[in-house]
Every structure is written in structure tokens, then in C-alpha cells.
Amino acid sequence: MDYHSREIVNKIKVMIHKVAKDINGTVKIMDFCGTHEHSIVYNGIRSLMPSNVDLVAGPGCPVCITPAHYVDAMIKLALDGVRVYTYGDTYLLPGSELPGSDKPRTLADAKALGADVVVVYSLLEAIKHYRRDPKESVFLAVGFETTAPSTASAVVNRLLPDGFTLINVHRLTPPIMRYTFEKHRDNPIRGVIAPGHVSTIVGAREWEFVPKEYGIPTVVAGFEAYDIMQAILYILLMLRSGKPRLVNQYKRAVTWEGNKKAQKLIRECCEVVDSSWRGLGFVPESGLSFRDKYKWADAIYQYGLRELSENEWKYDLPPGCRCAEVTLGLAKPTDCPLFMKVCKPGVPYGPCMVSSEGACSIWARFGSGGLVEELVESLGLE
Amino acid sequence: MCLGVPGRVVEIKEGGIAVVEFSNGVTIETDANTIEGIKPGDLVVVHAGIIIAKLREEEIEEWARSLQEFISELESKESEIAEMLRELEGG
Ligand code: SF4
Numbered sequence: 001m002d003y004h005s006r007e008i009v010n011k012i013k014v015m016i017h018k019v020a021k022d023i024n025g026t027v028k029i030m031d032f033c034g035t036h037e038h039s040i041v042y043n044g045i046r047s048l049m050p051s052n053v054d055l056v057a058g059p060g061c062p063v064c065i066t067p068a069h070y071v072d073a074m075i076k077l078a079l080d081g082v083r084v085y086t087y088g089d090t091y092l093l094p095g096s097e098l099p100g101s102d103k104p105r106t107l108a109d110a111k112a113l114g115a116d117v118v119v120v121y122s123l124l125e126a127i128k129h130y131r132r133d134p135k136e137s138v139f140l141a142v143g144f145e146t147t148a149p150s151t152a153s154a155v156v157n158r159l160l161p162d163g164f165t166l167i168n169v170h171r172l173t174p175p176i177m178r179y180t181f182e183k184h185r186d187n188p189i190r191g192v193i194a195p196g197h198v199s200t201i202v203g204a205r206e207w208e209f210v211p212k213e214y215g216i217p218t219v220v221a222g223f224e225a226y227d228i229m230q231a232i233l234y235i236l237l238m239l240r241s242g243k244p245r246l247v248n249q250y251k252r253a254v255t256w257e258g259n260k261k262a263q264k265l266i267r268e269c270c271e272v273v274d275s276s277w278r279g280l281g282f283v284p285e286s287g288l289s290f291r292d293k294y295k296w297a298d299a300i301y302q303y304g305l306r307e308l309s310e311n312e313w314k315y316d317l318p319p320g321c322r323c324a325e326v327t328l329g330l331a332k333p334t335d336c337p338l339f340m341k342v343c344k345p346g347v348p349y350g351p352c353m354v355s356s357e358g359a360c361s362i363w364a365r366f367g368s369g370g371l372v373e374e375l376v377e378s379l380g381l382e
Numbered sequence: 383m384c385l386g387v388p389g390r391v392v393e394i395k396e397g398g399i400a401v402v403e404f405s406n407g408v409t410i411e412t413d414a415n416t417i418e419g420i421k422p423g424d425l426v427v428v429h430a431g432i433i434i435a436k437l438r439e440e441e442i443e444e445w446a447r448s449l450q451e452f453i454s455e456l457e458s459k460e461s462e463i464a465e466m467l468r469e470l471e472g473g
Pocket residue numbers: 320321322323326333336337338339340343344349350351352353354360
């Protein structure tokens with residue numbers, strides 16, 4: 001943070017402390033985006049909060065919740081001689097094999113065994129790579145509403161070359177938000193920082209149900225420290241006045257309606273289906289599946305692989321890993337006994353330690369309590 | 383995975399491919415078929431090789447101004463806000 005931002009953050013901090021005093025009980029505020037969680041930890045925002053404000057990370061990392069089943073499918077394809085393209089974030093994502101197994105656990109392990117695994121930044125980059133060096137290929141398409149338009153555009157606009165198919169693991173944010181609220185029923189979430197980049201696609205209006213149906217103040221926020229601080233202050237002011245609403249703090253990028261062209265592409269390409277989330281099971285209407293007319297792009301269908309069904313779903317986290325609770329904000333990464341012992345960045349044991357947006361990985365890389373407090377102090381923020 | 387990086391469109395190529403330049407000078411090709419009406423000079427947010435949003439430059443200025451106003455206003459009205467709340471709760 002530069003000096004100017006620090007000054008703004010400090011001013012908002014004072015206001016947050018003043019307003020929080022007028023509110024009874026603990027105020028649990030949840031963020032739903034890995035980039036928000038990153039900014040909160042990186043900028044030491046938790047240590048700026050009054051004692052009755054608890055910032056909790058919710059499901060904001062699509063890599064963390066990608067079912068082991070699909071990682072296993074990618075590994076199988078890779079070992080069968082198909083080239084697989086993956087984002088860097090999913091390269092080290094474990095499937096259902098455990099560490100120490102003689103079978104590959106990740107796509108990185110498959111590559112070490114000689115499989116053709118290519119890490120790319122985007123689907124477009126994978127397509128370009130394919131055109132230079134064509135070979136039967138599958139791309140692992142993960143991500144929330146922010147990423148789904150890249151898949152939809154490539155399929156609908158026929159950017160995919162012949163012999164290039166996808167495994168579609170796209171998931172949707174509003175259904176998992178509802179699911180998370182239910183899991184917190186005993187100790188309810190009292191404020192929501194809605195995901196900024198997901199909102200560029202779906203529009204701020206997508207979160208209207210949160211204050212309306214659940215009575216929870218909600219702010220669509222940007223990613224700078226002062227954006228998040230402002231969002232927290234708005235939430236506290238709404239709680240104090242007893243008038244929960246939806247506020248769009250990130251108007252510079254997010255409109256009420258969202259990106260209609262991207263929404264149309266997603267609707268054209270995919271239908272909404274009940275889908276599995278790693279460690280959690282099936283969540284109603286929470287995922288995207290290719291429509292019948294686009295099944296030619298679906299690797300699961302083309303290679304005769306099995307789709308995961310609700311009856312067959314099995315708990316898919318490694319023993320002892322608490323990612324399901326971490327994902328839902330019911331546990332902190334530091335509550336996991338394996339955190340920074342067995343499970344570390346570089347040698348992740350569970351999925352939340354893999355992606356740069358996984359809560360465990362963020363807490364591991366940027367500290368989570370003492371370290372951040374020290375940093376904040378040295379920056380003169382306290 | 384949800385990281386969005388701001389950049390400026392420098393060229394639109396065939397097939398709806400937009401070349402975007404980031405602040406560090408790096409340029410990449412992105413799929414601009416995912417958004418309406420992109421042209422060279424637009425400030426955009428890029429995520430996983432697609433343009434997800436066009437940044438509204440007038441909103442950026444407006445936001446910077448309103449943030450400052452918001453802070454001064456809150457500081458000056460703090461006692462009023464508290465008073466209003468007491469009334470609200472009392473009534
Ligand atoms: S520290 Fe590792 S094992 Fe523990 S919850 Fe996080 S990812 Fe899972």
C-alpha cells in the first residue's frame with residue numbers, strides 16, 4: 001500500500017471501530033472470492049478490525065472445490081497418450097490418490113511419468129499451442145462465472161480445433177452462497193463482500209437475493225485495501241441502521257446488469273445442473289454442463305468417461321484435510337493440524353493449498369496472524 | 383483463478399481477438415468475443431485470456447472523488463449519525 005492508500009485505510013479503520021461499537025455481538029463478514037481473501041491477508045486487514053468483527057473466507061477458489069473425480073479423469077487421459085492442457089493452478093491439484101501411492105496423484109506426477117501435460121495461462125493459449133503442434137488434446141476447464149465465458153466463447157464461436165475437447169467443471173457462485181448460509185445457520189453470517197470479478201459477468205443484481213431473502217447487508221467490492229475497508233464499513237453502517245441492502249462499491253468495473261454478451265454465451269453453451277463440490281457433495285443447480293448440441297466439445301462424452309453421479313459420489317478429500325470446512329468458512333487454515341506441517345505450498349497435501357487463491361495457500365504465503373500484525377505495525381497502520 | 387488484471391486494448395484482430403497491453407509493458411492476445419463493443423484505447427479487465435469487463439474511466443474518477451468525500455462526510459457527521467440512530471432505536 002502506498003502512503004495515500006494507507007492514509008485512507010486508516011481513516012476508514014477509525015470509522016469502522018466507531019460504528020462497530022454500536023453493534024451487539026460478533027459481526028461475521030464473509031468474502032466469496034480468493035482475490036478478496038488474498039487482499040485481506042496481504043494487507044493485514046484482519047488485524048485492523050475491532051474485536052467484534054470477524055472476517056471469514058468463504059468458497060472463493062474454484063480449484064479447491066474441483067472434484068477429485070475430474071482430476072483422476074485428466075490423469076487417465078494423459079496416461080493414455082492424450083495431451084492435456086491445464087491452468088497452472090490445477091497442475092498440482094491432487095486427485096484421489098494419496099501421497100506415497102505408486103500411481104500419479106497430480107497432472108505434474110503424470111508429466112513426470114512422461115505424459116504430455118502442458119500448462120497454459122488460458123484456453124486461447126492452449127488453442128494456439130495446439131495449432132502449432134496438433135495432437136488429440138483435452139483442456140481442464142475449471143472456474144466460476146468469471147472463467148466460464150472463455151469456455152463458452154471457444155465452443156459457441158467454434159474456436160476449438162478438431163480433436164480438442166474439454167472437461168467442463170465450471171461452477172456457479174449464488175447456489176454455493178445459499179448453501180454456505182445454511183451451514184452457518186447456528187452462528188449466522190451478518191455481512192457479505194460479494195465477489196468483484198464474478199460480478200463483472202453476472203452483474204450486481206445477482207446478489208439482490210442476499211439482503212432480500214436473508215436480510216444480510218451485501219457489498220460488491222473492488223480489490224484494493226480501501227475498497228474492502230469501505231465495503232466493511234458499509235456493511236456495519238447497514239447493520240447499525242437495521243436496513244440491509246445491496247451496495248455496488250465496484251462501479252468502475254461492475255454494472256447492475258453485468259456483461260450480457262458473456263451471460264448469453266454461457267446460456268447458449270451450457271445448461272445449469274446439480275453438481276459436485278470437492279469435500280461437500282452435490283449442490284443443487286450449482287454447475288454448468290454442455291448442452292446436447294455441444295457434446296462434441298465434451299471430453300467426458302467423447303472418451304466414454306463416467307460423469308460423477310449423486311449416488312456414486314464419495315467423500316473426496318485426503319484423510320485429515322479440513323478443506324471442506326475451510327472452504328465454507330467453518331474452520332480457518334490454522335485450525336488444520338496438517339497446516340504447514342504435512343501440507344505446504346510446493347508440496348500441497350490438500351486442494352486448498354494448491355491454487356494461489358486457496359485459503360490455506362494464501363495464509364501460508366502471507367501469514368495469518370502474528371506475522372501480519374507485525375507487518376501492519378511496521379507500516380504504521382496501528 | 384478469479385484474478386483480473388487491468389490493461390489497455392491496443393489492437394483488434396480478426397476473429398474478435400484483442401491485443402491488450404498491461405502496465406508492465408507485456409502484451410497478450412485475448413478473446414474479446416465475450417464482451418460487446420471493445421475498441422482500441424479501452425481500459426479493460428482481463429481474466430484467463432478473455433476480456434471480462436470494460437473499466438468505466440468516468441467511474442474511476444467519480445469513485446476517487448466520492449471516496450474522499452465519503453470520508454470527510456463521515457468524519458463530520460459522526461455525532462449526527464449516532465444521534466439519528468439513538469432516535470431510531472428509541473422510536
Ligand atoms: S492445510 Fe492442507 S490439509 Fe489442511 S485444510 Fe488446508 S489444504 Fe487441507
